Amino acid sequence: MPGPSRARAGEAGSAVVDFVLVSMLVVPLFLGLLQLGLYLYVRNTIAAAASEGAHYAAVLDRDATDGEFRTRQLIDGVIRDELIHNIRSEVIDLNGQPAVRITVHAHMPPLGLWGPGLAFTTQGHATKEVAR
Numbered sequence: 001m002p003g004p005s006r007a008r009a010g011e012a013g014s015a016v017v018d019f020v021l022v023s024m025l026v027v028p029l030f031l032g033l034l035q036l037g038l039y040l041y042v043r044n045t046i047a048a049a050a051s052e053g054a055h056y057a058a059v060l061d062r063d064a065t066d067g068e069f070r071t072r073q074l075i076d077g078v079i080r081d082e083l084i085h086n087i088r089s090e091v092i093d094l095n096g097q098p099a100v101r102i103t104v105h106a107h108m109p110p111l112g113l114w115g116p117g118l119a120f121t122t123q124g125h126a127t128k129e130v131a132r
Contacts, residue, residue, distance in 0.1 A: 039108045042079055043120060049074035050087075050102040050124030057089060057100040058126035064089035067102050071124075075104075083107060085119075091128065098128040 049071045057067025068089040075084060085105040092101050102124045109117035 035110070039118075042083065042106070042108055043122065045078055046075060046084075046104050046106055047122040047124065049078075050104050050122050051126070052124070053087075053089070053102045054100045054124035054126040057102070058128045060129040060131060064091050064100050064102075067100055071102050071104065079106075083109075094125065094127065098130060100126050100128055 052074055053067040053069075053071030055067075056062065056070040057064050068087050071087050071089075075087075083106050085107065088103045088105075090101055090103075092099050104122050105119070106122070107117045107119045
């Protein structure tokens with residue numbers, strides 16, 4: 001009858017194989033979740049900056065280009081400049097009321113923060129204050 005040390009001798013090196021097989025499943029899953037988190041962070045940061053820029057431009061004595069400048073200020077230092085294509089501001093009619101719309105065109109690379117990527121657009125709106 002073989003002893004416990006003899007039964008384990010046949011399984012020598014199997015832990016390495018198990019580790020490699022599990023790693024091939026877990027590492028891509030982890031990297032995919034990390035990339036999704038990074039994308040959501042970039043998109044939400046840009047959307048918040050566009051919304052804040054629109055609210056800034058909606059104040060009585062400011063125009064739409066002030067909101068564009070404020071949006072750029074909020075994005076600078078947080079998101080790399082290469083990810084932002086352009087920031088556009090305009091005064092629009094929103095249900096009969098004047099409003100400011102800030103549109104940010106950007107992209108998110110598929111490999112962390114490098115390479116070509118997925119283009120997306122976010123907008124921020126705010127109703128403009130008017131003097132009576």
